[in-house]
Amino acid sequence: MLKLLVPCMIVNTLYDIKLTELKQRGIRGIAFDLDNTIIPWNSPDICPEVLVWLNNLAAQDFKLCFVSNNGKRRVRKIAEQCGVPFVARALKPSRSGFRQAAQTMELRPETVAVVGDQLFTDILGGNRLGMVTIWVKPLTTKEFIGTKVTRQLEKLAVHVLKVTGRL
Ligand SMILES: [Mg+2]
Helix, strand or coil, X not given: CCHXXXXXXXXXXXHHCCHHHHHHCCCCEEEECCECCCECCCCCCCXXXXXXXXXXXXXXXXXXXXXXXXXXXXXXXXXXXXXXXXECCCXXXXXXXXXXXXXXXXXXXXXXXXXXCCHHHHHHHHHHCCCEEEEEXXXXXXXXXXXXXXHHHHHHHHHHHHHCCCC
């Protein structure tokens, strides 16, 4: 269980993701969490810089997909701004949403990277399917109340992982 919480890569911001390294690892598609990864929590709009960055990824032949536990209406609104397909109500860390994302991109799970801000949803779910998981710092400290609770667990998990030399 603990091993499944260990991200393959850790970055401060989206822009720190090393795209050439992903290519070298055979990654052809990226499944992004939405809230606090691509957009601040509960924000209705994507910022222009992120949009440019996403377009640049697509131009580099990466397939993209959003995987969010949030509802369809909100996820669709953001996905449409970016022209990126999406899986809403993904029930992360369940594997089904990530599997669906891989299918949407027509890729095998091991050629997909997952980018997200939460160990217990994004990283755990991606690792369970053998995807390359990238943990990014959350964009804001504002979060869903349920997330605030799992953040405490996340802190504890990070502590244990560090003490046991896994992080
Ligand atoms: Mg998130």
